[in-house]
Amino acid sequence: MVTPTGGEERIWEILRTVPDPEIPVISLVDLGVVRSVRLDGPGVEVVIRPTFSGCPALQHMRDEVERALREQGYEPVTVTIDRLSSWSTNALHEAARQRLLAFGIAPPPVATGDLSADLAKPVACPQCGSSDTVVDSAFGPTLCKQIFRCKACRQSFERFKPLG
Ligand SMILES: [Zn+2]
Known part of the structure; x- marks a missing residue:
């Protein structure tokens, strides 16, 4: 004890x-x-x-x-x-964003409450920083994440979805 x-x-x-x-x-x-x-x-x-x-x-x-x-x-x-307090990806601490990036996961953009607009924003590749990335439709999204593919370095990476 x-x-x-x-x-x-x-x-x-x-x-x-x-x-x-x-x-x-x-x-x-x-x-x-x-x-x-x-x-x-x-x-x-x-x-x-x-x-x-x-x-x-x-x-x-x-x-x-x-x-x-x-x-x-x-x-x-x-x-x-506390079910009345709503969480959004904007609640992520800066440390969490850095950790995500360090582990090759693209952090979410600031969520504006308009999900389709937020999802349409360019996503930078966590490996090389290129914004020339596309959703890899071979993998279905989960509630929290999507799979992207970078056309510059050809790596696939996970992206944490924005949620406002
Ligand atoms: Zn890349």
């Missing part, structure tokens, strides 16, 4: 180690999913918000947050899902 030390900053630190189930290179904190944390004696309350509505990853995120905090000695751990 570990005795928890540190204040709420320590909790944020632990949550920064919990990866997003869809995009494991970024943490739930950098994804903008964790809304708030509150220490309550030896226990902790965490509020998270769903990313894509109906995303089955939500239950998984909640379990992972609970597990990570329990491992560090926090008990009880309460994770509340």
Whole structure:
């Protein structure tokens, strides 16, 4: 049994180690999913918000947050899902965008709320920076991602879809 030390900053630190189930290179904190944390004696309350509505990853995120905090000695751990607070890709922290790029995933443009306009914006290749890219229709999109192909360096890459 570990005795928890540190204040709420320590909790944020632990949550920064919990990866997003869809995009494991970024943490739930950098994804903008964790809304708030509150220490309550030896226990902790965490509020998270769903990313894509109906995303089955939500239950998984909640379990992972609970597990990570329990491992560090926090008990009880309460994770509340704030369904009224809407997440958008604009909530991505700058660190998350950098991580995506570093792992060859094109980050989303700023979402304006007009999805078809946002999807039509040019997408730069994370490998070579060229904007001469096309959606690779051989692969169907997921809720979160699309596959693109770069005509300049011929690499395929994933692009995180904008969501406003
Ligand atoms: Zn390229």
